Structure formats: C-alpha cells, structure tokens
Amino acid sequence: LQDKLNKAIKTLKGQGRITEINVASTIKEVRRALTDADVNYKVAKDITDRIRDKAIDRKVLISVEPGQLFVKIVQEELTELMGGEAQSINIKGDPAVILIAGLQGSGKTTFSGKLASYLKKQGRNVLLVADDIYRPAAIDQLKVLGEQVGVEVYSEPENKNAVQIAQNAVSQARKSGKKVVIVDTAGRLAVDEAMMQEIEAVKRAINPTETLFVVDSMTGQDAVNTAKTFNDRLNFDGVVLTKLDGDARGGAALSIKTVVNKPIKFISTGEKMEALDVFYPDRMASRILGMGDVISLVERAQQAFDEDEAKRINAKMRKNQFDFDDFLSQLQQIKKMGNVKDLLGMIPGMGKMIKDLDIDNDSFKPIEAIISSMTPKERQRPDIIDGSRKKRIAAGSGTNITQVNNLLKQFDEMRKMMKKMNTMQASGKLNKLMR
Numbered sequence: 001l002q003d004k005l006n007k008a009i010k011t012l013k014g015q016g017r018i019t020e021i022n023v024a025s026t027i028k029e030v031r032r033a034l035t036d037a038d039v040n041y042k043v044a045k046d047i048t049d050r051i052r053d054k055a056i057d058r059k060v061l062i063s064v065e066p067g068q069l070f071v072k073i074v075q076e077e078l079t080e081l082m083g084g085e086a087q088s089i090n091i092k093g094d095p096a097v098i099l100i101a102g103l104q105g106s107g108k109t110t111f112s113g114k115l116a117s118y119l120k121k122q123g124r125n126v127l128l129v130a131d132d133i134y135r136p137a138a139i140d141q142l143k144v145l146g147e148q149v150g151v152e153v154y155s156e157p158e159n160k161n162a163v164q165i166a167q168n169a170v171s172q173a174r175k176s177g178k179k180v181v182i183v184d185t186a187g188r189l190a191v192d193e194a195m196m197q198e199i200e201a202v203k204r205a206i207n208p209t210e211t212l213f214v215v216d217s218m219t220g221q222d223a224v225n226t227a228k229t230f231n232d233r234l235n236f237d238g239v240v241l242t243k244l245d246g247d248a249r250g251g252a253a254l255s256i257k258t259v260v261n262k263p264i265k266f267i268s269t270g271e272k273m274e275a276l277d278v279f280y281p282d283r284m285a286s287r288i289l290g291m292g293d294v295i296s297l298v299e300r301a302q303q304a305f306d307e308d309e310a311k312r313i314n315a316k317m318r319k320n321q322f323d324f325d326d327f328l329s330q331l332q333q334i335k336k337m338g339n340v341k342d343l344l345g346m347i348p349g350m351g352k353m354i355k356d357l358d359i360d361n362d363s364f365k366p367i368e369a370i371i372s373s374m375t376p377k378e379r380q381r382p383d384i385i386d387g388s389r390k391k392r393i394a395a396g397s398g399t400n401i402t403q404v405n406n407l408l409k410q411f412d413e414m415r416k417m418m419k420k421m422n423t424m425q426a427s428g429k430l431n432k433l434m435r
Ligand code: GDP
Pocket: 102, 103, 104, 105, 106, 107, 108, 109, 110, 111, 187, 242, 243, 244, 245, 268, 269, 270, 271
C-alpha cells in the first residue's frame, strides 16, 4: 500500500503543473492501493470520491503546493474514516471488566498481558483471568505473561465451565479489591456455533464494561468478515489490531472500521509486552501514507529513554551532527525499549527495508563490535575511515571489511535521511502532514 501511494503521490509531486487528468489518475492509483490493501472496493471508491471532491473544493490544482495539499486531503480522509480521534476504553466500575474475544492465534493472550501491564503502569490494580477451558497450555501461557508484567492471574484448571470461571474471577476480584479484570478467552472459530454461544454466555454472565475484539491485521479481507461475525454475536465495543509490526498495512484498520463501525482502540506491534500502542487514526493515516508512525515511536521511546540523552541526540540530529557515538548510545537505549525490529519499523522508510529481515537484538552485536573498534575521532568523523583503517577495525572487531563497509554505508544513508527530514521539518512540510 505504502509503495503504491508513494507512487501515486509522486505522480502529483513530480509535475510542475498539475492537470486534471493527472489528479484523476492519481485518484485511481490511490483507489487501487486501497483495494490492494484489502479495503473493500465500495469503501475504497467512497473514499476516493470524497478525496476528489475535496481536491476540487480546495482548489488543489491552483494551490502553491498541489502535491502537498493532495497528500493532506488523503490523510484527512483516511483519518476521518478511521474514527478521527483516539478512543479510550471504559475502565469505570468496581471492578471494571474487560472481555477479550477473537479467533485462535489472533493475539488475545499476548494482548491481555500487554493491556494488564499498560493499566498497571497507570497505577491500577489488575487481575488477569485465564478463561480457556480447552487448552491447559493456555493457562500457563497467561501465567508466564502475568508473572512477567507483575499481574496476578486467576485460573481454575479443573473447572470446565467458562461462564462459572469468569463469574468466580469477578467476585474474587471484588473481594480482593482489584479494580480491573481482564478476561482472556479461548480462541474460537467464527463457524463454531458451540463456542460462539459460550462466549455470548460469558458476556451475559459478567456484563463487561468493555468487550474487545482482537484481530490479526495480516489476515486481510478475512479480518473484516470475522469482525462482522463477532460483532453480530457480541456487539463488541472496540477492536485491537495485532501484528502490525514493521509493516505499514492499514487496510484492515480502514475496512473494519467502515464495515462494523466500531473504533479501533489499540494496536499491537510485537510479541514483547511493551509493544502496545493506543490507536491514533491520524497516525495510522500517516503510516499508510508512508510517513512512518513517528509519533508513536517517540512516545514509546520516552518511556524508556533517558530524557537528557534523548534531547542531546535530538539536537545533534537537527544539526546533522549525529555520529557513531550517538548511534551506539541509541542502539543501547533501543535494546532497553523492546524488540528492535518493531521499533525500526516505525521509522519512516524503514518498514519496507526491514520487513523480510530477520532482526533481533543479537543482530546488533557485530555493529556494536565494529563501533567499539573505532577510535573516538573515527566515530565522530566516519569520512576519515580509509582502507587501512577499515582493515584495522575489521580485525579489531572480529568482523570483515564487507561488514564494516556495510555499516558505514548504512550509517551514511541514515544521516542522509535525517538530513532530509530536517529539511522537511524546517520547511514545515512534515508538520503540515503530521498535523
Ligand atoms: P491467542 O490464541 O489469540 O491467545 O494468540 P496468542 O496471544 O497466543 O498469540 C499467537 C501468536 O502470535 C504468538 O506466537 C504471539 O507471540 C504472536 N503475537 C501476538 N501478538 C503479536 C504481535 O503484535 N506481533 C507479532 N509479531 N506477533 C504477535
């Protein structure tokens, strides 16, 4: 989607003067990009029709920066379509009860752990409930996550009645002063009538303050059908879109919102407990437009980053003075923040590059070794690294010349990208787009 939109927008930007035909073909490209990303054809057509009307209304053709204005209109339209504002979950109640539903493997248990951790960090007293009576391993999985995030897990391994377990858990929560109960349920197939009835019964019995439907964003058009089936049965309050790591897919977000008209409330971008973000329609729109989810990245970074260090590095980035010492320091910070691949995926232009790579935190060992083998001067001014220095660095770090060359090249590209972003920011373009 990102590729196609980029292309469509380039068509507009590339031209000094924009003709009507040009807009028409760009609109067509945008529409195709949306349908390719599993947005229902009719929805995509409605969106692009509105975009065209707005473009005419706001005189895109005779504006100073037609391409920019067009991108802004697309961005606004997508934002609006995805609900406009970020939607919070309802955690009022004594206790508030959150029911988690969705297909097997969609990421319910992982999300339950993340949500528990998220709410705990807000100072709430949380109880996780393992309400999966079919797989004993499911209870263990939740227990491991609960332990990891420091939240108690309620389970009744012997009990084969999901309704009872959920009820018992809620009354136990009330007794022990827990304020939020998160009920993780068994995965079910939408076609499995018995299991659909079971979750309906659980819902009736515990009367949750919030029912969340968890869906794997990689399942494309199926995600929409599943959402519809679950919504018909459960009338859920919000959607959690999982597995959005690294990839810039927004198709599922767009179509689910339109088809079931329920807000997307959270997105999940990795297996680690930190990889949970509130869903911001405007950021998702930017992400779809290939801007990268910069704001989410910054927010997540702030949780773990040493703020002074971040400020210092940021200032250097702005002055285009970012060097290998800063790079090393950032790598180390990033490793504290969670999965590197998730984070890199949020940097503009990165998602595409790393999508198919197998990156984990260990992948950075050779990089750290190479940087450590550089002299302070080389770290500050990598341009002085000539052939003999490269040889020395490779030998010192236990790597080879190719690896050193690759790192130098990547670093150079990164600096170029930062420079480009700085220029964009300086000219106000980025701000206009991100607004
Ligand atoms: P459940 O059956 O719905 O409870 O799904 P699980 O929470 O057990 O998740 C199924 C698999 O997907 C596990 O291997 C998770 O680690 C993985 N998973 C869950 N959420 C995410 C995510 O946001 N990103 C990625 N990459 N994997 C995820």
